[in-house]
Amino acid sequence: MPRHLFIAGAGTEIGKTYVTAALTRRLRAQGRTVWALKPLASGVPPLDDPAFADSDTARLLAAQGIPVSPESVAACSPWRFAAPLSPDQAAAREGRELALADLAAWCRERMAQAQGTLLIEGVGGLMSPVTDEATGLDWLKALDVPALLVAGSHLGAISHALTACESLRLHGVPLRAVVVSESPDAPAPAEIVAAAIRLRVTAPVFCLERGGPCPDGLAALVRG
Numbered sequence: 001m002p003r004h005l006f007i008a009g010a011g012t013e014i015g016k017t018y019v020t021a022a023l024t025r026r027l028r029a030q031g032r033t034v035w036a037l038k039p040l041a042s043g044v045p046p047l048d049d050p051a052f053a054d055s056d057t058a059r060l061l062a063a064q065g066i067p068v069s070p071e072s073v074a075a076c077s078p079w080r081f082a083a084p085l086s087p088d089q090a091a092a093r094e095g096r097e098l099a100l101a102d103l104a105a106w107c108r109e110r111m112a113q114a115q116g117t118l119l120i121e122g123v124g125g126l127m128s129p130v131t132d133e134a135t136g137l138d139w140l141k142a143l144d145v146p147a148l149l150v151a152g153s154h155l156g157a158i159s160h161a162l163t164a165c166e167s168l169r170l171h172g173v174p175l176r177a178v179v180v181s182e183s184p185d186a187p188a189p190a191e192i193v194a195a196a197i198r199l200r201v202t203a204p205v206f207c208l209e210r211g212g213p214c215p216d217g218l219a220a221l222v223r224g
């Protein structure tokens with residue numbers, strides 16, 4: 001069984017980085033070797049901007065106990081774009097281009113070389129564009145790794161999560177688990193949202209409360 005995981009989202013800004021960081025901390029506390037990567041990131045300020053501390057890259061490096069430096073940032077997130085847009089649009093604003101083949105090759109090389117487990121965070125939602133032609137789903141399929149799907153608990157999150165699960169199923173991507181990360185001002189408890197998803201998918205569904213730690217059981221599903 002593959003030991004690496006792709007952290008996909010049912011949408012953007014719903015907790016992929018939060019869940020990835022929480023899982024990374026839990027695995028490290030268990031003495032496991034784990035690397036959290038955000039290979040492609042948009043909305044990233046320059047390293048010398050104080051706002052960089054809130055970036056996905058900075059949060060994932062912190063969870064791994066790695067100080068921010070030009071080298072560590074490049075090793076975690078080689079493709080970074082400033083505009084808070086889908087990566088293809090953000091790249092176009094900078095007159096840059098990104099090819100799925102290069103992105104996938106970089107990830108495959110890291111997976112092949114890695115001691116321990118890689119957690120690779122995607123961008124936005126499962127089918128957010130990553131290049132002019134490819135979506136996050138194309139990227140995930142090119143890596144041949146299972147998905148961990150992160151969903152919110154906001155109104156509409158159940159449909160977003162189930163739509164993503166169904167897309168993964170139709171494309172033959174194994175779904176290791178779903179994590180419902182509690183959204184701010186959600187009208188129903190996150191556990192109610194998780195229960196509604198649990199009824200309709202075969203993968204385990206976990207619930208992560210606002211500010212909560214990695215759910216028990218999630219770390220146990222990560223191999224390696």
Ligand SMILES: Nc1ncnc2c1ncn2[C@@H]1O[C@H](COP(=O)(O)OP(=O)(O)OP(=O)(O)O)[C@@H](O)[C@H]1O
Nearest residue numbers: 012013014015016017018124181182208209210211
């Ligand atoms: N369970 C949670 N408890 C506390 N804060 C959370 C939780 N889930 C998400 N957040 C916060 O909500 C915001 C958005 O979450 P996060 O950055 O993890 O989303 P994302 O899905 O990774 O977004 P992106 O698509 O930009 O990568 C962040 O400030 C994050 O810290």
Ligand SMILES: C[C@H](N)[C@H](N)CCCCCC(=O)O
Nearest residue numbers: 012042043084085086124128
């Ligand atoms: C800027 C944001 N936080 C993410 N980095 C990019 C989200 C792209 C979503 C595109 C879409 O699906 O409409």
Ligand SMILES: [Mg+2]
Nearest residue numbers: 016017056121
């Ligand atoms: Mg993120």
